[in-house]
Amino acid sequence: MxxxxxxxxxxxxxxxxxxxxxxxxxxxxxxxxxxxxxxxxAPPTFDLNAPRDFGRLGAGRGPLAVGEPAAVQVLNGDRVIVKDGSAISFVGGAQWADRLPALIQTRLIETFENGSRLSVGRANSSLNAQYLLSSELRAFQIEAARGTALVEITARLLTTSGQVLAARVFKAEVPVAGAINGASATRALNDALQQVLVEIVRWASS
The missing domain is CATH 1.20.5 (Single alpha-helices involved in coiled-coils or other helix-helix interfaces)
Structure with missing residues (x-):
């Protein structure tokens, strides 16, 4: 025991x-x-702004529906893109507030509204539109070799039956101030986009 x-x-x-x-x-x-x-x-989130104080727009010929820009997969997300030749990378610690095409569609509609053209809405909404503004996002990135932000969008103005009335490519390139990081890259891309948005809404409203 x-x-x-x-x-x-x-x-x-x-x-x-x-x-x-x-x-x-x-x-x-x-x-x-x-x-x-x-x-x-979570990584810092950055937004895009609709330009203001660029003058009053014409009323246009009728209500206009704005579609979401088409985009390839790499542009169809919330990452901030850097291109060096054909190589693609992303700015670490930075993301957009929404998917890029959806965010650009929203800011494009707001730009029309800021120019006092209020007969504008989203495609597939309750707006009884006479015309459709469709677009394709061709570039929205930092060009590492040149140290610039590049925004390029193709826009097409169509009737509701699908007839193309006009089409044009809009492009802007803005230098990145200082080293490429989340804040400097998104600021330059926002500035380039504002130039493009103003050109698109003036063109579509003329």
């Missing part, structure tokens, strides 16, 4: 020490994961 109690006590001490070591190890891992989780934050 004495042997049994002594052996049980020794085994208990050994088991207890093993449990404590395992508990300490688990606690250390949990603390490490907890600290890592607390230190991880």
């Amino acid at each position: 004495g042997f049994s109690l002594l052996n049980g006590s020794s085994a208990g001490r050994g088991t207890g020490r093993a449990h404590r070591r395992r508990g300490a190890a688990v606690l250390a891992v949990a603390l490490t994961l907890g600290i890592g989780g607390c230190g991880t934050s």
